[in-house]
Amino acid sequence: MTQHSLRILIADDSDTDRLILQALIKRLGHEVIEATDGLEAVEKFREGSPDIVLLDALMPRMDGMEAARHIKALAGERLVPIIFLTSLSDAEDLARCLEAGGDDFLTKPYSRVIIEAKIKAFDRMRRMHDTLSSQHEEISERNRQLLEEQTIARRVFDNVAHTGCLDSPNIRYHASPLSVFNGDVLFASPRPAGGMLIFLGDFTGHGLPAAIGAMPVAEIFYGMARKGFSGADVLREINQKLKLILPTGMFCCGAMVEADFKLGQLRVWNGGLPEAWVLRGDGEQLLLPSRHLPLGILPPEQFESVMETVHVQPGDRLLVMTDGVLEAANGRGELFGLAGIRRCLEQVEPAGHPFDVVLEGVRAFSDKAAESDDLTLVALDITDQPAVPDVSGQSLPSALAGPTEWRCEYEIRERTLGDFSPLPLLLHICLEVPGLRTRGGEIYTLLSELYNNALEHGVLQLPSEWKRSAEGFGRYYSERQARLARVEGHYIRFSLHHTRKPGGGRLRVVCEDSGAGFDFRNHPLVSGETGEGIGPRYAGRGLLLLKRLSKNITFRGKGNHVEIVYDWNFSAHQGDGDDR
Amino acid sequence: MTDRQHLDEEALAELQDVMEDEFDVLIQTYIVDSRDRIASLKTALAASDADAFAKTAHSLKGSCINIGAPRLGELCLEAEEAGKAQDLGEASRLVAAIEQEFAAVTGLLEGFLVR
Numbered sequence: 062m063t064q065h066s067l068r069i070l071i072a073d074d075s076d077t078d079r080l081i082l083q084a085l086i087k088r089l090g091h092e093v094i095e096a097t098d099g100l101e102a103v104e105k106f107r108e109g110s111p112d113i114v115l116l117d118a119l120m121p122r123m124d125g126m127e128a129a130r131h132i133k134a135l136a137g138e139r140l141v142p143i144i145f146l147t148s149l150s151d152a153e154d155l156a157r158c159l160e161a162g163g164d165d166f167l168t169k170p171y172s173r174v175i176i177e178a179k180i181k182a183f184d185r186m187r188r189m190h191d192t193l194s195s196q197h198e199e200i201s202e203r204n205r206q207l208l209e210e211q212t213i214a215r216r217v218f219d220n221v222a223h224t225g226c227l228d229s230p231n232i233r234y235h236a237s238p239l240s241v242f243n244g245d246v247l248f249a250s251p252r253p254a255g256g257m258l259i260f261l262g263d264f265t266g267h268g269l270p271a272a273i274g275a276m277p278v279a280e281i282f283y284g285m286a287r288k289g290f291s292g293a294d295v296l297r298e299i300n301q302k303l304k305l306i307l308p309t310g311m312f313c314c315g316a317m318v319e320a321d322f323k324l325g326q327l328r329v330w331n332g333g334l335p336e337a338w339v340l341r342g343d344g345e346q347l348l349l350p351s352r353h354l355p356l357g358i359l360p361p362e363q364f365e366s367v368m369e370t371v372h373v374q375p376g377d378r379l380l381v382m383t384d385g386v387l388e389a390a391n392g393r394g395e396l397f398g399l400a401g402i403r404r405c406l407e408q409v410e411p412a413g414h415p416f417d418v419v420l421e422g423v424r425a426f427s428d429k430a431a432e433s434d435d436l437t438l439v440a441l442d443i444t445d446q447p448a449v450p451d452v453s454g455q456s457l458p459s460a461l462a463g464p465t466e467w468r469c470e471y472e473i474r475e476r477t478l479g480d481f482s483p484l485p486l487l488l489h490i491c492l493e494v495p496g497l498r499t500r501g502g503e504i505y506t507l508l509s510e511l512y513n514n515a516l517e518h519g520v521l522q523l524p525s526e527w528k529r530s531a532e533g534f535g536r537y538y539s540e541r542q543a544r545l546a547r548v549e550g551h552y553i554r555f556s557l558h559h560t561r562k563p564g565g566g567r568l569r570v571v572c573e574d575s576g577a578g579f580d581f582r583n584h585p586l587v588s589g590e591t592g593e594g595i596g597p598r599y600a601g602r603g604l605l606l607l608k609r610l611s612k613n614i615t616f617r618g619k620g621n622h623v624e625i626v627y628d629w630n631f632s633a634h635q636g637d638g639d640d641r
Numbered sequence: 642m643t644d645r646q647h648l649d650e651e652a653l654a655e656l657q658d659v660m661e662d663e664f665d666v667l668i669q670t671y672i673v674d675s676r677d678r679i680a681s682l683k684t685a686l687a688a689s690d691a692d693a694f695a696k697t698a699h700s701l702k703g704s705c706i707n708i709g710a711p712r713l714g715e716l717c718l719e720a721e722e723a724g725k726a727q728d729l730g731e732a733s734r735l736v737a738a739i740e741q742e743f744a745a746v747t748g749l750l751e752g753f754l755v756r
Contacts, residue, residue, distance in 0.1 A: 074700065075674065075700055075703055075704045076670045076674050077667065077670050077671040077674050077675075077704035077707060077708060078703055078704050078707050080660075080663065080666070080667050080670055081656065081659070081660070081667065081707055081708075084659050084660050084661075084663060084667075085659055088659060117703075119696060119699060119700065147703075148699070148702055148703045148706060169703050169706045169707050170652060170706045170707045170709070171707060173655070173659065
């Protein structure tokens, strides 16, 4: 192994000894800096910053010990080995050299072999030290960056997952300051039709992965809650999103609470969190255990979002918590557990609040510093007056901000009838209304039924009964292709008209076509008679669908002019029809 | 008094090998250096400065050992100890011995140079 060249400082007042030493060291391939006393040694060290220093102990002006102290101070963090050159034999003198910062001795007469071995050994030590300090610096820098990133991430998260209406007078909660990094999230939002929605979640894992998963949950929760979606709808959406984005093995235990103060009703869904407590004003306790898998595990079609309904009255309270409460441990390794909560609840004074008692109880039990806890606890008081938290500018239903009063007309003609579907475009226009955005499936169904009827039966005059047999089916589609080539002078015209209504809006869709129309007055379904409709146009299924989805359906003219009225509300339960 | 040799020929041969062309310079330097230090010993003795005497003896000891003059090194060690013990009488006796031994070493070293 070729040894790389070092710069070595030699300080000795004896010319003879210095001459020998420098010759020895040069022969080892190193560069030599010479000094004749301690003062000069310190000076040369400052100028030349050598890698290793060889110091004679006894020198005029400044002795080796003092020079060593100065040199160690100048070197700072850098490891500069100092080897004392000595013929000292007194143990006490040798000890003083070490105390002054010496790392080793070299005794006279100098031995080539020993000098070489010592320089090599100290060079290895020196380089190891350099590596360690640069790694240490790197680690410190990385740690600093990480903390900075967490602070920024926290700020971003706070903007997305604002506290909503957590500050309402009937909500009490505790979450550790960096809760998002321990995986806990707590959201609350007023519902447009009154009442509120609260979500408490606990992600598996810690740190950034948990925080990243929490981000879309916050978005979905606040976005949907303010538009009037039910807790079940929000849960389905959160589950679907988390299933999609979280890696296997990561999920979110959670509880959704939908509170309706007017009806005196709580709807609760608990997936993987500890029991939620309903504490009646009269002392009765009701436990709502987890009945579902956590969010982000089941595929959408298997996900069960049914919420448990509990009737409540003013004075009742609901307590929901993450497992950090149950798993709080004391010095002996015992867990707080359900028993701990029961003990606390027994001690609640008439004027006291169970929330305060439980929180104090778990803290006293685990005697941990408040800032190091890993638990989230929230309490909701049932009041007789619907809580109306001030959420202006924060979670205002954005339905009022989007386009709500508008009208448009879109007509496609002739060849385009065969080449182009206007449905995505029309759907897009409708979904600009925030209140309709969540009803895209229904709107799409309405538009496509109208359009396909107008095209196939209106413009192309294809009889729907053809499709009833396999043979007719083929004929139907080949005829469809043939007739699409002969659409001169034909058109389909959509008129969309949206207006605002208290608590929602109304979409009016008129679809006209240039076809011959049909005798809607004698159509069994249109005229209101029941039974299998086998008309030339509007097979039973399509018309029934239109009737079910819309408030009203009207045929005009020759039957080639259909108008439907579709009403929507903020508060409408979306969970009723699962065919979205 | 001591049975050590005036010169350690083996050590000198190694030095010669290490120093190469500088060997002569080293020997000259040693002789001049040592002559100065012996003068310093006498000065310290005259001033009855035992500490200075001990320090000078210590330095001289180091270079004598390095150059390969063990008997002279031994005398220097005794002188250093006498200085530390404030024994000026013994110190005075040792300076004489050192001068005598140094003369012998110098003679031999010069012979070494000529070779």
